[in-house]
Amino acid sequence: MIPVTLEHYLIVSGLLFSLGLAGVMTRRNALVVFMSLELMLNASNLALVAFSRFNGNLHGQVFVFFIITVAAAEVAVGLAIIVALFRRRQTVQVDEITSMRL
Amino acid sequence: MNFSLLKLEMATCGLAMLVLMLEVFVQRRDRRFLGYVGAAGLLAILAWSYCPSVTAGGFTVGSGFGGMWVNDLMALYFKRLFLVGTALVLVMSVGFARQLEGGVGEFFALLMFACTGMMLTASVNDFLMLFVALETVTMSFYILVAWLRRQQQSLEAGVKYLILGALASAFLVYGITFIYGTTGTTGFAGVAAFLKANAASAPLKIGLLLVLAGLGFKIATVPFQAWVPDVYQGAPTPVTAFLAVGSKAAGFVLLLRVLFDALLPLKPTWVLLIGALAGLSVLYGNLAAMPQRNVKRLLGYSSISHAGFLLLGVAAADSFGVSAVLFYLFAYLFTNLCAFTVISCLAGTLADDERENYAGLAQRSPLLAAAMTVALASLAGVPPMAGFFAKFLIFAAIIGQAKWCLVIIGAIGVVVSLYYYLGVVKAMYWQEPRETAAIPVSWPMKALLWVTMLAVVGIGVFQGALAQRALEAAKELIK
Numbered sequence: 357m358i359p360v361t362l363e364h365y366l367i368v369s370g371l372l373f374s375l376g377l378a379g380v381m382t383r384r385n386a387l388v389v390f391m392s393l394e395l396m397l398n399a400s401n402l403a404l405v406a407f408s409r410f411n412g413n414l415h416g417q418v419f420v421f422f423i424i425t426v427a428a429a430e431v432a433v434g435l436a437i438i439v440a441l442f443r444r445r446q447t448v449q450v451d452e453i454t455s456m457r458l
Numbered sequence: 459m460n461f462s463l464l465k466l467e468m469a470t471c472g473l474a475m476l477v478l479m480l481e482v483f484v485q486r487r488d489r490r491f492l493g494y495v496g497a498a499g500l501l502a503i504l505a506w507s508y509c510p511s512v513t514a515g516g517f518t519v520g521s522g523f524g525g526m527w528v529n530d531l532m533a534l535y536f537k538r539l540f541l542v543g544t545a546l547v548l549v550m551s552v553g554f555a556r557q558l559e560g561g562v563g564e565f566f567a568l569l570m571f572a573c574t575g576m577m578l579t580a581s582v583n584d585f586l587m588l589f590v591a592l593e594t595v596t597m598s599f600y601i602l603v604a605w606l607r608r609q610q611q612s613l614e615a616g617v618k619y620l621i622l623g624a625l626a627s628a629f630l631v632y633g634i635t636f637i638y639g640t641t642g643t644t645g646f647a648g649v650a651a652f653l654k655a656n657a658a659s660a661p662l663k664i665g666l667l668l669v670l671a672g673l674g675f676k677i678a679t680v681p682f683q684a685w686v687p688d689v690y691q692g693a694p695t696p697v698t699a700f701l702a703v704g705s706k707a708a709g710f711v712l713l714l715r716v717l718f719d720a721l722l723p724l725k726p727t728w729v730l731l732i733g734a735l736a737g738l739s740v741l742y743g744n745l746a747a748m749p750q751r752n753v754k755r756l757l758g759y760s761s762i763s764h765a766g767f768l769l770l771g772v773a774a775a776d777s778f779g780v781s782a783v784l785f786y787l788f789a790y791l792f793t794n795l796c797a798f799t800v801i802s803c804l805a806g807t808l809a810d811d812e813r814e815n816y817a818g819l820a821q822r823s824p825l826l827a828a829a830m831t832v833a834l835a836s837l838a839g840v841p842p843m844a845g846f847f848a849k850f851l852i853f854a855a856i857i858g859q860a861k862w863c864l865v866i867i868g869a870i871g872v873v874v875s876l877y878y879y880l881g882v883v884k885a886m887y888w889q890e891p892r893e894t895a896a897i898p899v900s901w902p903m904k905a906l907l908w909v910t911m912l913a914v915v916g917i918g919v920f921q922g923a924l925a926q927r928a929l930e931a932a933k934e935l936i937k
Binding site: 373376380386389390393396397399400403404407411412413415416418419422423426429430433434437438440441444445450453455456 | 586589590593597600601604607608610611613614615616617618620621624625627628631632634635636638639642643644687688691692755
């Protein structure tokens, strides 16, 4: 059995981050975009915990608590805004919200 | 755990909660006057910040919380800037309250919570603290930008700000993760010590770039400027004003702290990077503003170009350049608030903020036209306005560093900006109005217009005291 090293965690974290970024760039549904953004934050969480373990101090673990809290607040506010948009426009497709142009 | 270091922030946060609670006991039609309670409270906190116990040798100057927090002259300078700005925005919001639906008390409270977050950013000395302070500001702004939830533009602006803001936060956090992973610490002092002892590895460099990208979003520099025009146009006018003066200043104080505290050993590298971003922002902001017809959108592009001018001062990277940035932010605060007060006075009368609607404004309301002219002249850098002396300091700083390429780009930017600022002035004074009815302006808004106009001219004429304070604050950052 191969030992799990820091690199393994970082590769998974990098994959999560790229997956999230690709979702934000390519998807058109605001909810999916928002979900992808949360994925990017979770990539940081994973890497922070792994770094914390291999650096031998707890700063990273503490940081994760703050990220989870902030992400929760962000979801609360973000979903409220997206719901309000849906009520007004009956759509959550980001390429349809184009009322402001030059 | 010396909580007295935090007393200005705690007072501001407490005031916001007080206003939130008072709303319950006040009649619905009187609730907008809570904005004056908030503004008066913030000015009281501002006066308190001049008390000897807060400043000279008192126990509140210093650093604490394991080095995460630093309260120096620069922090105090920015805290006062945020307090003044928020108080003026609160007064503006009272005049705008008829357009705001729902609980105005919550609107005022959120402005003050954002102000608390900004005051936290002024004292940040640790990447964890940076993230929390920045999110406090951003989260409040998500709600404020989308406040007019029955208006399509405000909602769209809210969604765009939310998605791009959250993306910037994700980059910032991922960057901090790599900085922590390679240096083993999140404190600015620890990172600086690590960089002094070791060469920066590739993951650390990526981390630092991602953090700078996250901050670049806040200060609205190219290439992170995509959100600015739409959000400035769609958000409620007092919120746009607050974004322009508060959020940008918060981004700049963080940038200064990160660059001069944590990244000082890498100075030769980041000076080039910041210089390039500054040049691009000045060019992009000014050129893209030229064809704009919507005045709020135009001020959005102008805000990108001003981010560029401010970055020119950062790129000078000495105490003189930083003091120019600090001075510029104060001049920019009064100038922008003057312009946005005019726009919010017109919000009830004009159909929208298109430039055609400003035609003949001088005949309909000489005061509004005069205030707008003063503000635009200051933004363009016409003497004797505050904006002129601010730009003068920036140019003096980069000429002192002999960065001639940036000087030329800056000069092009100034000349181009005259075109579109004067376009609005021309419409106000030399075009015939579509309607001739006089535009009523309530007396608090008149007072606000006079205060900001006098401040713009006053800072421009008597610039010595403020420039001196900015230089003292900058010298404390660059030892």
